[in-house]
Amino acid sequence: MAHDGSNNVLVDMDKVSKVYRMGQVQVHAVRGATLRLQQGEYVAVVGPSGSGKSTLLNLIGCLDLPSEGTYRLRGRDVRTLSDAQLSRLRGEGIGFVFQDFSLMRRLTALRNVELPHYYTQGRGNRQRALRLLAQVGLADRAHHRPTELSGGEQQRVALARALMNEPFLLLADEPTGNLDTRSGEELIGLLEKLNHEQGLTVVIVSHDPSISARARRVIRLLDGQIVGDERQGGDTPGFLRAQNA
């Protein structure tokens, strides 16, 4: 039903928990989260620090596997996938943007953007990387190294990298946390545009109220539990309605 893929369910979590063992102590980072994300959604995950936002995002992005419960991504139970299959899934299907940009210092912006392509195809793709850099407004910065770029520019390079393999899911963990307001807004603008125009599913973890205010769906976390799931401004994007009809 939920996982037969016909109704565009991407993420289907059923009572998912994640327990970390830190020495003697067990940390319940996520408790019994049940969550469904449709293709083309634009979701903000909010909550105080330590509430399990990043863990939830890592679970969605298959960087981590649930301790309990089932998580189906595009209908496949991630716990049945091998490490190599998960790697391929991340490389080909999921784009990540991190708070600290996580760019390779010694590589040019262009090479950084190409990086995921090396891992999935064994070679770069200069054309596509240049096109993506142009898309995030950095056509003229392609041959600069991260240290020669501003924070906002670095994060846009990271975004272009996340888009390199044309993912079906974009995950951003505090993407504006290290940016000034203007750069942050530029980035959010880009994410919204991607969602609107290309129907890319976007999940953003953020403290920033201005981000959650603009999201159509806000998931609230507290102590590892989903305590709120609100839709606001409330509908499916127009192109999806057309698709579903």
Next chain:
Amino acid sequence: MRHLVDLWFALLALRTNKLRSGLTMLGVIIGVGAVIMIVSLGNGLRRSTQLEMEAWASGTMEIRAQYWGPVYIEVTAAEEKAAIDEQMIKGGGIPAPRQARALEPGDVEALRRLATSVVEVAPQLETYTQAVYRGQWIPFGGIVGTTREYLQVYRSEIKYGRFFTAEEEEEAAPVLVLDETLVNYVFGAGVNPVGEVLHITLENIPQNYTIIGVLAKRRGIQGIAPRAILAPLRTVQMRLYQGAKNEIGLIAARVDSRVPAERRYAVAEINTILRARRGIAPGVPADFWVQDTLEFSEEQLRIIRTITMVLSLIAGISLVVGSIGLMNIMLVGVAERTWEIGLRRAIGAHKSDILLQFLSEGVTLALAGGVGGLVLGLAGSYAGSRLIGQLRGLATVTPDVFVIAVGVSLAVGIVASIYPAWQAANLQPTAALRRG
């Protein structure tokens, strides 16, 4: 070849940390260099010894008279030992020393006629009297009396002049034949000293000895040539010992075969002939002994091999230290770059990509170190062979040196980085991304 990408990433990472990469390599360079140096110098030492042995001793058996006495009790027969033990228990002290019986011309003659495995024999008698040339002592020992057969026994060749004639031997003529090495030392290189006169003073009366010939220097000999001054046997017996020592000190017998079994047979044959001639009853220890100089040199080569091995082991320790350094740096690198590993995993790198990347880093460092060590080792052994006269031109670069350099450094690289690489590959992507 998707994984070529990982090699490329490894090279990029090494370029990022040039100083660290260089210092790590240095450890491997020193280790590989030391091993190569020791191996090639050891090869050189072995070869120089071999050449020296072959040049003057190989193929000869040396027969000496056995002296019996309280100082040199060397018992070979069990009965003899039992007899001595009994004597000591009964009292009355150790048996009186048996009178030494020197080697005799008859022994030489018997060996020459009867020993089938012996090509030629040359009797010798040495004196430690020193010769003087224009008021200067001539170094390197005494004068050796011998016969014409010396040339065949030692495969020597005449460079200048001639060897003794039968008449000169018969008359105990005051003539000398010198070795070229000694001639070069005393008279200068390339000088023909035939006709020059050396003085030997006995009881305040100087005697004149004329140089009639020079023996060609044997290939490979750099150091002191043995038996540098030769005189007719009777000259030494009659003139230098003034007739007091009418005997033979040593018989050198040439045996051409190098097959161990045949050499053992030759020793047995010499023993049998001499025992029979000297009338030694069965079971009684011989009053002479036969030594195979080839065996002696084999023994020396074995010692050199052992020394080389021990030194290589020590050089190997520096190699181990180098590998530990490499492993340490790799572990530090993994710890420092956990975020990078996590990022790579997040954007699609497989475990095998991470493993290969770090393995490539370590192996590249080690291989580069191996090449550096090869250069260092070759330079070192070249310098060593220039500085150590005995090894001049002999520190041999054999192909196995290259195999050692590549093989050893490859092994070091893999051994030292497989664990760090494995650790890196098995980092949890999330743990790797969490900074600090």
